[in-house]
Amino acid sequence: MNALLTDLYELNMAASYLRRGMHAPATFSLFVRSLPARRGFLVAAGLEDCLDFLESFGFSEAGLAYARDSLGFEERDLEAFRRLRFTGDVWAVPEGTVVLAGEPLLEVTAPMAEAQLVETFLLNQVTFQTTVASKAARCRVAARGRDLVDFAFRRTQGIEAGLAAARLSAMVGFAATSNVEAARRFGLRAAGTMAHSYIEAFPTEAEAFGAFADDFPGRTTFLVDTYDTLAGVRAVIELIRRRHLAEGLAVRLDSGDLGELAGQARALLDGAGLHQVRILASGGLDELDIDDLVRAGAPIDAFGVGTKMGVSADHPYLDTAYKLVQLGDRPVMKLSAGKVSAPGPKQVFRRGRMEDVIGLRSEAPPAGSAPLLVPVMTGGRRVLGRERLEAARGRFEADLARLPEPALDLRAPSGPQPVASAALVELTEQTRERLAAIRQGGAG
Amino acid sequence: MNALLTDLYELNMAASYLRRGMHAPATFSLFVRSLPARRGFLVAAGLEDCLDFLESFGFSEAGLAYARDSLGFEERDLEAFRRLRFTGDVWAVPEGTVVLAGEPLLEVTAPMAEAQLVETFLLNQVTFQTTVASKAARCRVAARGRDLVDFAFRRTQGIEAGLAAARLSAMVGFAATSNVEAARRFGLRAAGTMAHSYIEAFPTEAEAFGAFADDFPGRTTFLVDTYDTLAGVRAVIELIRRRHLAEGLAVRLDSGDLGELAGQARALLDGAGLHQVRILASGGLDELDIDDLVRAGAPIDAFGVGTKMGVSADHPYLDTAYKLVQLGDRPVMKLSAGKVSAPGPKQVFRRGRMEDVIGLRSEAPPAGSAPLLVPVMTGGRRVLGRERLEAARGRFEADLARLPEPALDLRAPSGPQPVASAALVELTEQTRERLAAIRQGGAG
Numbered sequence A, B: 001m002n003a004l005l006t007d008l009y010e011l012n013m014a015a016s017y018l019r020r021g022m023h024a025p026a027t028f029s030l031f032v033r034s035l036p037a038r039r040g041f042l043v044a045a046g047l048e049d050c051l052d053f054l055e056s057f058g059f060s061e062a063g064l065a066y067a068r069d070s071l072g073f074e075e076r077d078l079e080a081f082r083r084l085r086f087t088g089d090v091w092a093v094p095e096g097t098v099v100l101a102g103e104p105l106l107e108v109t110a111p112m113a114e115a116q117l118v119e120t121f122l123l124n125q126v127t128f129q130t131t132v133a134s135k136a137a138r139c140r141v142a143a144r145g146r147d148l149v150d151f152a153f154r155r156t157q158g159i160e161a162g163l164a165a166a167r168l169s170a171m172v173g174f175a176a177t178s179n180v181e182a183a184r185r186f187g188l189r190a191a192g193t194m195a196h197s198y199i200e201a202f203p204t205e206a207e208a209f210g211a212f213a214d215d216f217p218g219r220t221t222f223l224v225d226t227y228d229t230l231a232g233v234r235a236v237i238e239l240i241r242r243r244h245l246a247e248g249l250a251v252r253l254d255s256g257d258l259g260e261l262a263g264q265a266r267a268l269l270d271g272a273g274l275h276q277v278r279i280l281a282s283g284g285l286d287e288l289d290i291d292d293l294v295r296a297g298a299p300i301d302a303f304g305v306g307t308k309m310g311v312s313a314d315h316p317y318l319d320t321a322y323k324l325v326q327l328g329d330r331p332v333m334k335l336s337a338g339k340v341s342a343p344g345p346k347q348v349f350r351r352g353r354m355e356d357v358i359g360l361r362s363e364a365p366p367a368g369s370a371p372l373l374v375p376v377m378t379g380g381r382r383v384l385g386r387e388r389l390e391a392a393r394g395r396f397e398a399d400l401a402r403l404p405e406p407a408l409d410l411r412a413p414s415g416p417q418p419v420a421s422a423a424l425v426e427l428t429e430q431t432r433e434r435l436a437a438i439r440q441g442g443a444g
Helices: A008-019 A047-056 A061-069 A075-083 A112-117 A119-143 A159-171 A180-186 A196-200 A205-215 A229-243 A258-271 A287-295 A389-402 A422-439 B008-019 B047-055 B061-069 B075-083 B112-117 B119-143 B159-171 B180-186 B196-200 B205-215 B229-243 B258-271 B287-295 B389-402 B422-439
Strands: A025-032 A089-092 A104-111 A147-150 A220-223 A249-253 A278-281 A302-305 A320-327 A346-350 A357-360 A374-378 B025-032 B089-092 B104-111 B147-150 B220-223 B249-253 B278-281 B302-305 B320-327 B346-350 B357-360 B374-378
Touching (some): A008 A075, A008 A112, A047 A104, A047 A119, A047 A374, A061 A075, A061 B180, A104 A112, A104 A119, A104 A346, A112 A119, A119 A147, A119 A287, A119 A302, A119 A320, A119 B159, A147 A159, A159 B159, A180 B008, A180 B061, A196 A205, A196 A220, A196 B320, A205 A220, A205 A229, A205 B008, A220 A229, A249 A258, A258 A278, A258 A287, A287 A302, A320 B196, A357 A422, B008 B112, B025 B112, B047 B089, B047 B119, B061 B075, B104 B112, B104 B119, B104 B346, B112 B119, B119 B147, B119 B159, B119 B302, B119 B320, B119 B389, B159 B180, B159 B389, B196 B205, B196 B220, B205 B220, B205 B229, B220 B229, B229 B249, B229 B258, B249 B258, B258 B278, B258 B287, B287 B302
Parallel strands (some): A147 A302, A220 A249, A249 A278, A278 A302, B147 B302, B220 B249, B278 B302
Antiparallel strands (some): A025 A104, A089 A104, A089 A374, A346 A357, B025 B104, B025 B320, B089 B104, B089 B374, B346 B357
């Protein structure tokens, strides 16, 4: 893929390393420094797109010409760029895994220039996809088993983001998506009803309902709030009786007091013996709205969740970092105010209900623990093929069941806190002392 | 472009219209219902990508096969889909124009099925791009003439979003972007320095600074906060003196109290006679941070603005709608609770300092006013070619100068409020009455 999908400083640094023959393998660690206040856990995502990028990484001739003509790079730089492929190793937490603050999601080990050039893309995909998967997971927690449908496509931050949101929400258990291309591309269930404009395109609401039932027998969700919600429900009941409709029937509420209207709609439907007609609610919902409706016992069978999930509206990014932790055989760390990072390639050892230990990759796992990071790429090639979404979904389900209850609180969560292993603490202390000596003028 | 980039309900409705021969031209109006509390104005954006989409709109054979095999559409639907192109007319507010709540950004008039199928893509692009352009414009207001550089790429919601953020921030006056591919694609100035990892890759900070100055003479920004910011500045001064460096020099502060450190760095530099060395500040900044720093008189020459601009962190979407306002010769409106829309194709008449009147497209402009919406597409073809970014930038500059001061307040803005014309008020009342009659069982 296009190596210009990066920040200019990555090109500058890479050119400098290449000119100077600085080819020592570097390890960079990608992690989330801290969680937003309302997040008790995160869901790792973005890895598969990162691996696609790394496997196809390279400069095009057009990209090289631009680097020469507009960015001022020299012929020797272009020669080196032209030969560049990603030849490194990657360890990562597979998609769908629940992760916590400070835990590496992905670690790259590659010659310095390569590891540096891919930073921007890797950060972008892991940050964005983990943000949205984690937000969608909160909807999943709130819905307590009721169906969720992704309605986000129309207001995500771009088309690519909309496709990703459909995939990521399916990863954490959404039942379907309205996004047709995403459904096709990722093998998801597509779901869709009608818009208010459809109702308005007919002389009366009843005629619109009748036309839709004719055209889509067996999969008919009636949008009932265009003029008056309960009058709409009565029109649906009338139509179902007159036409003897029986299968795949639902009403959708999209405005007003959804809890109140759902109760009234359910009473009307049940009063007409139409217990099988489902109620779908939508309209600017987020996980807190869903939580309120479910706790209040609103008889809603499925929620359409759109914009606020798709952009992770309350916190649309994560505080991710991609930090150099080892260069050659030398552990490295950053001492900038408020941005201290720990040195060395790492591993996360998990046991029990997410009692995680962040340690060194070279450590023996503590008794009864399993490592979260696995080798996913060696020498620039995937260890396995592109993973199926079902695998990530299964992983998320298993982890969700394992999360302690306070981590699932949507308003004031108290998630598990990983601790550092003794070996990591010791290496951090040693590295800090060595760097302090450098600051005072000594050699590194 | 791929017609499956839509919501399933659009396909359902389109198929129904096509089967029923409902080809009457429909007009849909795309607008922002209300502004977030902190926004005194918006900057229209996304139009050019919408027009690209409309010009190339169509179903692929793969898309049709999916519609048949997985979505249950019939052969007659596929035949109709296969022939479908976008043949409609579009009126729109050109990119870079300042717009207010309720003002149509774009109006589509096309046979019902076409106008409906393109809804999702148009909403996506206009919502996202207007959100980000408006957020970047706030940074522009805050910076009061100091340079701004887009650093957002690593944490935007996807790669497409990162490319768009670079273009949109340039549209509202950012001086440069770190995003190399965006710079190439849109003809922007690329800017870049070094990362902390570069410093860490050398035995000492001084050696890293020296290597970078060797490699990039004339365009050297030194990142000084890896170990200790002021020690870093002293190392830069020492290097500049020893090497007699003179041009394109700057230091970058990326952590700590930026105002305080900028003052101290400036004093050190000035004390050494290095008045020409600029100071660039970055690190999680948003427009309010920039505003605080500028008001406090911090000697910062340029701000690197990243994530919070690129995702519009405080409000990552807008409350956009795409509403049917006319069908054939019949004005239409929606009466759903809290979502009432006004009928008829519209125009915005602007005069003075954004004293806007929202009226009907068919109205004569009030004296001294100019219309905001212009015809941009007729019969599915652009009226003009793809517009150059400079035109949008010029439009934004002119509008920014025209905005009243209270609209520019970043914390509690009081923007101009458009009013409805007498003709629009009258049509709204008539339409409401006609629809109320329908609700009570009469014909439309």
